[in-house]
Amino acid sequence: MYRTHNNGQLRAADINKEVTLAGWVQKTRDKGFMVWVDLRDRYGITQLIFDEERTSKEVIEKATKLGREFVIQVKGTVIERESKNPNMPTGDVEILVSELNILNESLTPPFTIEDETDGGEDLRMKYRYLDIRRKPVRENLIFRSKVAMAVRNYLSKEGFIEVETPYLIKSTPEGARDFVVPSRMNEGQFYALPQSPQTFKQLLMVGGLDKYFQIVKCFRDEDLRADRQPEFTQIDCEMAFVEQEDILNAFEGLTKHLLKEINGVEISEFPRMTYDDAMAKYGNDKPDIRFGMEFCPLTPQGGIFEPKGFGVFDTAELVVAINVEGCAEYSRKQIDALVDYVKRPQIGATGLIWVKYNADGTLKSSIDKFFGEETLKEWAEKCNAKIGDLMLIMAGEKNKTRTQLSALRMHLAEQLGLRKNDEFAPLWVVDFPLLEWDEETNRYHAMHHPFTSPKPGQLELLDTNPGEVKANAYDLVLNGNEIGGGSIRIHDKKTQALMFDYLGFTPEEAKAQFGFLMDAFQYGAPPHGGIAFGLDRLVAILGGQETIRDFIAFPKNNSGRDVMIDAPAPIDEKQLEELHLKVEIKK
Amino acid sequence: MYRTHNNGQLRAADINKEVTLAGWVQKTRDKGFMVWVDLRDRYGITQLIFDEERTSKEVIEKATKLGREFVIQVKGTVIERESKNPNMPTGDVEILVSELNILNESLTPPFTIEDETDGGEDLRMKYRYLDIRRKPVRENLIFRSKVAMAVRNYLSKEGFIEVETPYLIKSTPEGARDFVVPSRMNEGQFYALPQSPQTFKQLLMVGGLDKYFQIVKCFRDEDLRADRQPEFTQIDCEMAFVEQEDILNAFEGLTKHLLKEINGVEISEFPRMTYDDAMAKYGNDKPDIRFGMEFCPLTPQGGIFEPKGFGVFDTAELVVAINVEGCAEYSRKQIDALVDYVKRPQIGATGLIWVKYNADGTLKSSIDKFFGEETLKEWAEKCNAKIGDLMLIMAGEKNKTRTQLSALRMHLAEQLGLRKNDEFAPLWVVDFPLLEWDEETNRYHAMHHPFTSPKPGQLELLDTNPGEVKANAYDLVLNGNEIGGGSIRIHDKKTQALMFDYLGFTPEEAKAQFGFLMDAFQYGAPPHGGIAFGLDRLVAILGGQETIRDFIAFPKNNSGRDVMIDAPAPIDEKQLEELHLKVEIKK
Known part of the structure; x- marks a missing residue:
């Protein structure tokens, strides 16, 4: 038995017990006359103490040479900790070490084994076995x-x-x-x-x-x-x-x-919800209904817009809005950013129309030239927009427009913090x-x-x-x-x-x-x-x-490679022959 | 909902309930004025009754046309069964059917869907989905x-x-x-x-x-x-x-x-047990210890047999026996069958020596010519053989002989019914x-x-x-x-x-x-x-x-083929090309 307890287990009630622990060196503090080691395993961290007055010289000496991620086994006595740590389940105790056994040494890991690491994704993929030591991954x-x-x-x-x-x-x-x-x-x-x-x-x-x-x-x-x-x-x-x-x-x-x-x-x-409704209401067959911003079609039922000289609307199969609550005060810059967002090639819209329902009850839009305040008011009513709201409108071919507006809706929700991780809307x-x-x-x-x-x-x-x-x-x-x-x-x-x-x-x-x-x-x-x-x-x-x-314990990267084991890889000619195959790479 | 209950569920307490059942027609009995159908699903069998006096003509007519493995849905009333069947959990009741709905017809299955089927292994593999309908497989x-x-x-x-x-x-x-x-x-x-x-x-x-x-x-x-x-x-x-x-x-x-x-x-x-002991005692690194018949080496410790003119023993690295309790009365024919068994090419022994400990206390062997009764008695003592027992001896190169005798030991145990399925010896x-x-x-x-x-x-x-x-x-x-x-x-x-x-x-x-x-x-x-x-x-x-x-739900045969779906199979040239491969079969 390498251990009598794991590193998340010991409490004040265990004081005076003789224990054996094993695990990884999370960190050490060396004050000369005393050495502290945080010993880590899957279950937690327990503090070890090596004390000049109570620990043998050899053991202390060994302890000063411990590096991060060394694997050690210690024997010792559970004692009350002087400065208790209420943030650690084992924070009331520490182990006064009498024996120290280095089970395996470790090179300095390529990134820190901490909840927040300094390792980039590629490095962490290559050394996935070290990444798994970090608590969030585990x-x-x-x-x-x-x-x-x-x-x-x-x-x-x-x-x-x-x-x-x-x-x-x-x-x-x-x-x-x-x-x-x-x-x-x-x-x-x-x-x-x-x-x-x-x-x-x-x-x-x-x-x-x-x-x-x-x-x-x-x-x-x-x-x-x-x-x-x-x-x-x-x-x-x-x-x-x-x-x-x-x-x-x-x-x-x-x-x-x-x-x-x-x-x-x-x-x-x-x-x-039917598929048709989901597409009409959210432009998406997997709508996030943790928040509203449902689609509000402005096109008259079954018809197209009465031409007002605004080409985009005049020829559109669908003109559709979402109402963004409380965002009438969006600055020029903020709105431009939204326009830029929908114009990205992945989304591919040509533009975005906005209508602000101002605090003073007036309505202002990016297409004031073509549509008077009365029309804007009609739209606001249709969309259930209130004072302080921002309406965003897109127009064009029906399916495309819905998909584009859906992307905008999700983008805004993200931006406004409406996609809450602890809320669940099936x-x-x-x-x-x-x-x-x-x-x-x-x-x-x-x-x-x-x-x-x-x-x-x-x-x-x-x-x-x-x-x-x-x-x-x-x-x-x-x-x-x-x-x-x-x-x-x-x-x-x-x-x-x-x-x-x-x-x-x-x-x-x-x-x-x-x-x-x-x-x-x-x-x-x-x-x-x-x-x-x-x-x-x-x-x-x-x-x-x-x-x-x-x-996923051992994921592959975007080229389908496992960069840790370096797979896929070439195989032996003999293997290919047994499989009645020949590799033939066309240039 | 296709059913209110499954076919293993209804009991006397359910009498008078209106129920809907669905399942497969296990069998039908048609007495003209009455038709009985055994309706089967994963959970059991329930008897349906169609009765001229209580079921409509159309429904009865439909019922007479049901074939084995038809999938049907019925509505009806749970009634007390006249001749109860104590061997069936649902044997106290039957369903007086009022509505019959054929959900799917069935061709005559290629083998009977019974606990004991008439289908051979190949046929059952090909139609594994029908084999799975049989209770033992399920x-x-x-x-x-x-x-x-x-x-x-x-x-x-x-x-x-x-x-x-x-x-x-x-x-x-x-x-x-x-x-x-x-x-x-x-x-x-x-x-x-x-x-x-x-x-x-x-x-x-x-x-x-x-x-x-x-x-x-x-x-x-x-x-x-x-x-x-x-x-x-x-x-x-x-x-x-x-x-x-x-x-x-x-x-x-x-x-x-x-x-x-x-x-x-x-x-x-x-x-x-150590590996070495397992090999010495049973000639096998995975011995079945539900029964004895442990190996009894006759070779003197560390040496070889004192030459007695019997070549097989004289040159043997190992001479080793097992004692088969109560088999001294084995006939010539029975013993010959054992000799034939060990001479099979898979086992490869050249012969088998027997020693019988007769009821009258005498010992008789197939090598009386070379070894007197005194030696046989010594062997019997060594092997703990008693009156009525049969000793079987093999000799030769150590490892080979052990493997051969192990095969014989298992064969005998099988034959004597010593490998009991409900006994567990880890x-x-x-x-x-x-x-x-x-x-x-x-x-x-x-x-x-x-x-x-x-x-x-x-x-x-x-x-x-x-x-x-x-x-x-x-x-x-x-x-x-x-x-x-x-x-x-x-x-x-x-x-x-x-x-x-x-x-x-x-x-x-x-x-x-x-x-x-x-x-x-x-x-x-x-x-x-x-x-x-x-x-x-x-x-x-x-x-x-x-x-x-x-x-295994869908096993492969001895050539690694799934005969039900017929895999493996050739793939498209286009698929091969995408994989940068060419098939090259050497003649």
């Missing part, structure tokens, strides 16, 4: 583990069975790019790593498992956007004999449980479109995935008005982030074949890729549906943070 | 889920943190073959799938996580032996500031907990050799892995007597199966470098492969060690079964 990993356990315990209690589905599966051309794994034993053939266990969980429902879940790694070989990882973790769930309502209830239950157990927040019922978004238009391939793709069922009676619309077909698909949104999404699935072969056909699969392709699923549907497939939560994101949000990377 | 999956939850709850309670380590890591030439994953973004480079999270869990210890576990998929591209899977699941654990004793205690605790919680078996303390095997000789490459390899520490003071032996160096390595054996294995690790750079050097790595290779780990050891690595359990095997043994495949 606490994040412990937090993640706690959330995962809470998920498992809740779902198990509710009768869900965790089933492990395979990682070596088959590549499918639909959706994102697969990571593939060459097979040595099956020449020229490849496994693929799952983007999700979608078809397997459906087969488990066909197999009568009834309620399935799994916390499982998934893989997508995508060009990495900020804060995306090539491997990520999903809470994957599926139920048989359910309608949408059953799924929403079941997983609202899970989310409520987590909010209560993890965050101590009780929420009685999650609001619901929202179900329902009735998603079945298909979405893809500009690149010039055809419709499944918005969720090709196994999603259309709303009853809407299948017929596929030929005449495909963009209007709604699906039994839903997302769970928390604080402006999609934390989960799912659908009621197709469970009969005919509809599934129709869907593949519609998505551009030939019958042969559909059979080659998903024949096993369509076969399965012929042997008594029950109605079923499910949902998957992104665990990385969920944990970050519950933890009141933004970056998922902070909740 | 119960196995539920059992696995229960064991995994019990593991997680126990380890969490003990302060272990579950941390997810990455799946896309780096290939290492040491050990088994890696599955690799070509990187699209890093041309000509590859990730590897982990054979275990070994280095990552060690880095978590360097990072101060202190107690780590993870239930995690691991991958090995090996030629598959029977009942091996290319992907398998490990309960992976690591602790810092521990000695071997701490690890054994911690995981004896886990195993005791599982035996009690899952099997209701209480075991006070697990016996321990055993720690300790003090494994650090290295083992590899005939193929003609050099020593790490027996456990290159991170295992040698016993204190034995490092010096490496140069003079490498085969004798013992490691801080241990296995947990249950009923003759290795269910877990681990070691105390090396935690300083110097020893680790020495070990790599000894295992034939150049310093450059060691740095390229494991530089990150040796770097980490320079920054205050604590003493640490761990263990990993094979979950598939553990679950099978706790479930009283042999075949791990029966506890």
Whole structure:
């Protein structure tokens, strides 16, 4: 036994006990006749004292040579601390050391192992094992583990069975790019790593498992956007004999449980909103409803603006405002900054109109030339703007304008401190479109995935008005982030074949890729549906943070590299040969 | 809601309730005026009754057309069953059906969905989703889920943190073959799938996580032996500031907990045995100690047999017996079968000597020509053989003979019914050799892995007597199966470098492969060690079964193929091109 106690454990009640502790040297203070050492481990910090009068010379001498991050073991007596530290759980005591054993030395770490470190991101990634020693990182990993356990315990209690589905599966051309794994034993053939266990969980429902879940790694070989990882973790769930309502209830239950157990927040019922409403009200299918600033369309119902000579409005498909409470006093500079914000290439707006509702009751706008105060007043009424408020207006093509105004709304909320980390506003978004238009391939793709069922009676619309077909698909949104999404699935072969056909699969392709699923549907497939939560994101949000990377033990960087172990890397020629492969880099 | 109750739920107390049920048609009995249907789901079977006098004509007509495995929904009233079935939890009641809704039809399944099916293994693998509908398979999956939850709850309670380590890591030439994953973004480079999270869990210890576990998929591209899977699941654990004793205690605790919680078996303390003793006593480093038949060496201590003209003994390095209680009456035919068994090529013995201790106190052997009754009596005393026992003797080169006799011992135990599924005999095997000789490459390899520490003071032996160096390595054996294995690790750079050097790595290779780990050891690595359990095997043994495949939802066959989804499979040329690869099959 290297220790009798850990470093977060000893209290005044332990005074006079003989103890053995082990851990890392956090810091030392050497006053010649006395040496203090802060000894750290996962559980806390305990102060050690080496005292000329009470500790042997050799031991003191050894102590003076300790460096930061040395690993030591000490034996000693718990004594009362002279100057108690009320900020430390162990602050009432210290250990008068009689024996000191250096278990391992340490070079000077490349950055400080403190809550606030001087290490940049790249350095901390390379020495991730040192970064993990810092309390905030360690606490994040412990937090993640706690959330995962809470998920498992809740779902198990509710009768869900965790089933492990395979990682070596088959590549499918639909959706994102697969990571593939060459097979040595099956020449020229490849496994693929799952983007999700979608078809397997459906087969488990066909197999009568009834309620399935799994916390499982998934893989997508995508060009990495900020804060995306090539491997990520999903809470994957599926139920048989359910309608949408059953799924929403079941997983609202899970989310409520987590909010209560993890965050101590009780929420009685999650609001619901259709996809169309979310787009109209927030320009976003994952609106943050912790704050208002809902969209207020100024365009007359079903028509366009009566031309007033202001070109932007005259030709706009949509003119839409948000009302920013209490910001009428924004300076020229502040407003210019907002204009600059929406003109960024990522957002791409051409401009921004403002209307101030001044303290004296007058209204002033950036387009006074075209619209008199009466019109401005009308707008203010429409938008429920009051004295002291600032209205911001954008105009143009409907979808684009909504997206742009949504970005502005989030930017303002951030700026005004309305996105509070300790406030939780879940929202179900329902009735998603079945298909979405893809500009690149010039055809419709499944918005969720090709196994999603259309709303009853809407299948017929596929030929005449495909963009209007709604699906039994839903997302769970928390604080402006999609934390989960799912659908009621197709469970009969005919509809599934129709869907593949519609998505551009030939019958042969559909059979080659998903024949096993369509076969399965012929042997008594029950109605079923499910949902998957992104665990990385969920944990970050519950933890009141933004970056998922902070909740992953060994994350990859934006080029998909693990800079700590330096992977990926070239492999031996012999390995390639065994896999029947040749590397061929085109210049 | 598709149902108000499941099919295992209704009891006499529910009589007169209006209920809605859904599930699969297990079977129908049609007596013209009455139709009975057994409705099945994960939870059980409920009998439905359609009665001419009380059910509408249409509904009865529909019911007569139901086939096996049709998915239906019914509404009806719970009534008392006339002929109660005490073997079914729902056997007191039946449902008088008023409404019948066919949710999905079914083709005739390729095998019967019964506890005992007529389907062969291949067919059941191809239609695994139907196989899972059978109760024994379903119960196995539920059992696995229960064991995994019990593991997680126990380890969490003990302060272990579950941390997810990455799946896309780096290939290492040491050990088994890696599955690799070509990187699209890093041309000509590859990730590897982990054979275990070994280095990552060690880095978590360097990072101060202190107690780590993870239930995690691991991958090995090996030629598959029977009942091996290319992907398998490990309960992976690591602790810092521990000695071997701490690890054994911690995981004896886990195993005791599982035996009690899952099997209701209480075991006070697990016996321990050194590797050397296990080999001498059972010829096996994972002995089944549910029964005796311990090895009884007949060779005089330190010497060889006094030549008696029996060549096999005269030249043997080892002559060793087992005593089979109560089998002196074995017939010629029975004994011949044993001889044939040991002569099988997989076992490779040249013969088997028997000595019978007859009821009349005489001794008779197959080598009476060479050894008189006095010698036989001496042997009997040595082996503790009594009247009625059968001694079986093998001779030859020590290690080979031990392995052969061990196979015979297990074969006999099987035959005599000594390997009881509901009996549990755990055993720690300790003090494994650090290295083992590899005939193929003609050099020593790490027996456990290159991170295992040698016993204190034995490092010096490496140069003079490498085969004798013992490691801080241990296995947990249950009923003759290795269910877990681990070691105390090396935690300083110097020893680790020495070990790599000894295992034939150049310093450059060691740095390229494991530089990150040796770097980490320079920054205050604590003493640490761990263990990993094979979950598939553990679950099978706790479930009283042999075949791990029966506890895996979607197993692969012996060629590493998933015959249900037909993977692996060729991929698109375009995919290959993006990965900078070309398939090159050598004829």
